[in-house]
Amino acid sequence: MKRYLLPAALFLLATLSPAMAANVKIGLMAPLTGAYASEGEDMEKLVRLLVEEKNKAGGINGAAVELVVEDDGSTPRDAGNAANRLTAKGVPVVIGTYGSAITEASQEIYAEAGIVQIATGSTSIRLTAKGFARFFRTCPRDDEQGRVAAETIARLGYKKIAILHDNSVYAKGLAEESRDRILKDGIAEIIFYDALQPNERDYSAILTKLKGINPEAILFTGYYTEAGLLLRQMAEMKWFAPMIGGDATNNVGLVEIAGPAAKGYRFISPALPEDIDTPQAKAFLAAYKAKYRSMPSSIWPVLAGDAFNVLAAAIEARGTDPEAIAAYLHRDLKDFDGLSGKISFDEKGDRVGDLYRLYEVDARGKFVLVP
Amino acid sequence: MQEFLQQLTNGLAVGGIYALIALGYTMVYGVLKLINFAHGELFALGAYLGFTLLVTLGLSDFMGGVGVVFLLLIFAMGLVAIAGYFLERVAYRPLRQSNRLAAVVSALGASIFFQNAMMLVYGTKALVYPGGILPSVVVSVLGVEIPLIRILIFASSVLLMCLLFWFIHHTRTGAAVRAVSLDQGAARLMGINVNRIISLIFLIGPALGAAAGVMVGLLYGQIRYDMGVGYGLKAFTAAILGGIGNIPGAMAGGILLGVIEALGAAYISIAWKDAIAFFTLILILIFRPTGLLGERVADKV
């Protein structure tokens, strides 16, 4: 008989505890495993810190915030399961996720459950073209980034360029946007347009091919790992063509991989954490560095933090009814002082305001804002 | 013509690494008729151990150049050989008598286990080998510029292969290995301790994989816990291409696969690189059902 006492007691405790404190559940769907695991880890660390600070300051309208985290595994299939789990746990709002295809796999599930979803790194245009009333994103869209890329190439005066993507949802979208904008405005001649295979290592064949074509500049719209490898292997081959990247190459990992070859590499990206001049951003990032002894490796975790901030503001104003929260975000939230600058959403849920800046990697491997 | 030669050398460097890993598959298959699906992960483990030796133990501070590479290879190969030994003892020896597919599934389980163990220990972020271990000098041969590091790596791959070929074909233990691969029962009757030979195979095979791992780390810098899957699949394809179980076959298959990929990327399309490699494999196997150098398997009636 004694043997059954302990499990029985535990069971009772488990069923009783949630009933007591009616706290505010906020869902976080992030890639804790799989290809984008490094972005996911920083996302969770940053949002948890924000939750701790919010709870220390008395929570939202007196109720403690409970962060419910689910791993989307960087794949559409796992994202579907993660979304089902979050909806089952009855979260009114969800922050996430980073990859475009992965967010897309969860949109339908959250829309059906009427949950407000704020994507943090999915820049594919399609996500806000399907009319989901409660879908928002704190990251900009590919077409805006395409426009900025085209303008940058025009400003730097390159006439013959090569465009390289990696066939992923994000990279291909950005490559197409940039190409269409460059051709429409007659900015330059595109002498190479193809995709490399992601998570490879040897890109010597592609670089040799590009060397033969000898473009004035290469626009690479893929992720930072491949960008780093391309730069490193170009240096190895003692052949250099100026390279410009999209916002997914904004990660310190690029400098680690490329080493000295990263010098002179330019990329387009929303403002970096260090360059955010808002006071609350500086304070928060100092707290982040104190707790985790390192800065977030890119802007994406910061945009996840902003998603939390706008949701907290909406819940404080309208309570936890998703319908009211969505309405608040659409109409009442204007120029909200977020970590990544002013935040407001248009009717489709996209973020308003130009966010993109041009960055360059300096000799010491630091990302420097190009005026 | 210039670009063709350049692409050829690109292919050779990649092919050297595929060949080195393929040797691990071929040796294990030759003796046990088992596809060691966990071999790709042992390759990745070699890369990670190389990183640990270089960075955490600070090997790179006080020694430079070829001395470091030699030490790295020895340590990484030694440690991964031990991992290979335990892999065989735990996951394969109990299944030696049962049907072959049971061992294949056990290998798949071991591969998933190793991969995730590395993820937990080393984290999900890609780690990068410190630069500057080997001088980044470009040597121009016949007008083709080849980075020195690629030549070094190709040369050491070929060296290790020749060493292995000499060991298998010109030493007593090598003869024992060949005997066991032909017929375990007969070999046992001849007084060969089959278990010891198989353990030896699981020391050498994984060690070669580890060597390739260190080389990939030095050449490309960036290593991830799941890189074993891609390289493992390619090397396994190369081993089959050359005729599984046949050491020169693994060398030929690996180098051929590297060249096919490079030329396919250069002259057909970079997005279809892997598809071209696999398509070529299927074509070759249709006309040579046991690989390029594999023996004709006539079924004795």
Place this chain on the structure above:
Amino acid sequence: MSLLSPPLRWLAFFACLAATPPLLRLFGVDGGGAVQIGALNDIGIYLILALSLNIILGYAGLFHMGHTAFFAVGAYASAILNTSHGWPILQTMPVAGLLAAFFALLVAGPIIRLRGDYLLVVTIGVVEIVRIVLLNNVFDLTGGANGISGISRAEIFGLRLTTPADLFYLIWAFAGLTVILCSLLENSRFGRALKYIKQDEVAAAGCGINISLYKIQAFVLGAFWAGMAGTLLAVKMRLVDPESFTFSQSVMLFAIVILGGSGSIAGVVLGSFLLIGLQEIFRDFSQARMLAFGAAMVIMMVFRPQGLIPARRRRYDLRGLTGVFPRALGRRGGAEGT
């Protein structure tokens, strides 16, 4: 064990399954058990796929580790027909199966003569090529890395299937049908022919079995079923993309058949529940989830190399056939050794 004859045992099994969704809701499991039902739906689709692979790998003994290629062909066929030609999704199922079967015919023809491990690597090559074809958006059909989304809801007799519980009954009805057809197949001339080929090809040819024809038929039938399972995936996910059809999924199906019991329907069912279920159960280990899963695979294989429920020899109904025929030789009863 023989309390219930096999058909009754299966009936009981499916009855319990059918009762699960209402029971989950009854016990007030949070979210009406949507997560548990979602997991069961996953297991159901994998079971259908594993049973179709069992025809090729389990019965015919062909080393096939590229079954996801046929699954992908079916899923994409359904997605394309649904999104750009407006077909109701469930109507696309037969076409998805036929296209996958045709693709199998195309692929199996030249490679059927290959032996064991060479066939294995070719099938792996096929699944990698299919994934790259899907990724590179060939003929602008497959939608590249985005895949194809916006697949419409399934409808049966005017009833729209929206909740996971609706999908549950659709998927498990199909799984039940698959179990029935596989057992009919297993105990028929066709099934026996495949088993003879698996044991000894030369002897099978010596009994008048057209080896290549039967191997290709096994491949085509397995692919047809996997293609239809592709439609179910399209119905469940409402989005198909290249990353859902990877080599590691083929590996999982291969492991389910071998671990569960090659050539045994009950074994494959248990294998599906175990291998897919374990991944869900270990979920609360989060990052260590797959570590435990890999170790579990090795341990299970080491302790049950013949599979958890190995295939049993079929017992024939010999009423009125024993002891009635003339003997040319005396009775050879005992197993006297020579």
Place this chain on the structure above:
Amino acid sequence: MSLLALRNLFKTFSGLVAVAGISLEVEEKAIVGLIGPNGAGKTTVFNLITGNSRPDSGEIIFDRRPITGLPTHSIVRLGIARTFQNIRLFQEMSVLENVLSGCHCRMRAGLFSSLFRPPSQRREERAAVERAMRELAFAGLDERHADPAGSLSYGNQRLLEIARALASDPRFLILDEPAGGMNDQETADLMGLIAAIQARGVTVLLIEHDMNLVMKICDKVIVLEYGAVIAEGTPAQVKGNPQVIDAYLGSDG
């Protein structure tokens, strides 16, 4: 009238001449023995007849129809069945299912009828099981029908192979060293069985090293050496033939 005729058959295996211009005939309902020292090409001739390997040149005529180059499964359907020198049974399947495999070419149920099971398919199955049990009884193995083939004794496995071959209702049965590994009692039983097979109207061609068996049971004996026929005739004629003795005992000259 000869049921089977080989005309000038040639077969080389990468240089080694296994069959050098063999011509022979097997009369219907006869028992013909094919003997000769090891390596004389006996099993190769069998493999050529059953389509397991293809002749370089020459013709194989069965029941006045050329069957050279046909695939094995078509040859079996025409009525030629065989056993193998080293036993090739389906070890893990039941004795009954082993014999059922012989019935395979006499049945028609394809994939669809296997699934939807029309009455014709059910009748066909029952008839096949009945035939298999009949052949098992004929070979005396009917009580072992449920045991796995691998559990039978060596001699019984030989008999099971014969039962399996008979299940395909052949007109021509090829036995490849049926008495190999059998003791005297089993060999005697085998003779009885072969006689019974002949009584059923089946023509038998057998390779055998047990001269006692060959001389007692064969109507005609053909002697092969180095891939060529060196003698042919009744057992008595062949026994006295000096060339045959040389071939076997080696000439001392």
